[in-house]
Amino acid sequence: MQNSEAMGLSAALLAVAAELTQRIHDGVVARGFEGLRPAHGFAFARLSAGGATVTELAAHLGVTKQAASQLVDEIVRKGYAERRPHPGDARARLIVLTEQGRACTRAAEEAAAEAVRPWAELLGEPGIRSLQRQLGQIAPAGPVKPAW
Amino acid sequence: MQNSEAMGLSAALLAVAAELTQRIHDGVVARGFEGLRPAHGFAFARLSAGGATVTELAAHLGVTKQAASQLVDEIVRKGYAERRPHPGDARARLIVLTEQGRACTRAAEEAAAEAVRPWAELLGEPGIRSLQRQLGQIAPAGPVKPAW
């Protein structure tokens, strides 16, 4: 594969990712959840799997724990999550989503489905499946650093 | 397609995009070009096609023209681009890449190729081709807003 082709592939991938992010965000806002940024979505995704500590969240997002703590402050203040004492470690707090937080997560899933729908029309259902399979194979396991 | 599947596809896509961005950036740095952020790459991509004005760049990046002007200041100061009088509009300036800027663009292409190479091993050459074709079909034409 030539360099210019790799660049074209990269540009297409990044453009699709940017548009997807925007559409999901817009869809979440359209469903009545305001004051949230895309970074919050990545936090919610981590929290929805049984909660997490601030430090775990920081590692997941690829930021300092101070930044993660500040983000948690925000979503707690807005009622999307709450801090609970951590069972088995009195230093830590377990951050868990409230019912409103789970509702917001469902809204994000709906928005994602809505954003993906036009792709299915362009590529067909099998095309989407193969895209999902391929992306799943090359997706990294590490932190979801939303930084560029 | 169920909502949860759309979320999985979205998460994989965004994770791949984030990692790709990081790898390209790292590759560019490894080739000796420092002090650049991923946002600069999108600017370079636009400039390499015959130059652009600050306003065009702002539209392309999805930021205000003040922010674009500031970004241009940076890359001019670092020697990657220069401001020329715009032929046919004395208000405007045409921003064009210097030789160093073009070298940096080539370095980014090499880094992109390097980042994509492991995918070819996972998916095979035909897999990469189909991925590229599919992403090209669903990629939007609009501004490359690197914001999430």
Place this chain on the structure above:
DNA sequence: GGCAGATGGTCAAGTGGGTTGACTACTTAC
């Protein structure tokens, strides 16, 4: 030609999300 409004660009000030550094509270290892 000449004026009014639109457009390209910059300067200045403010905002917000991120960083580093320092600290307390608690846990773990020896």
Place this chain on the structure above:
DNA sequence: GTAAGTAGTCAACCCACTTGACCATCTGCC
């Protein structure tokens, strides 16, 4: 039981981006 390590927060700072104001130039219309 003490020393080192870890979870979390507070404080100060940084920097990319925003809004608002402004000047220079272009375009359309009389």
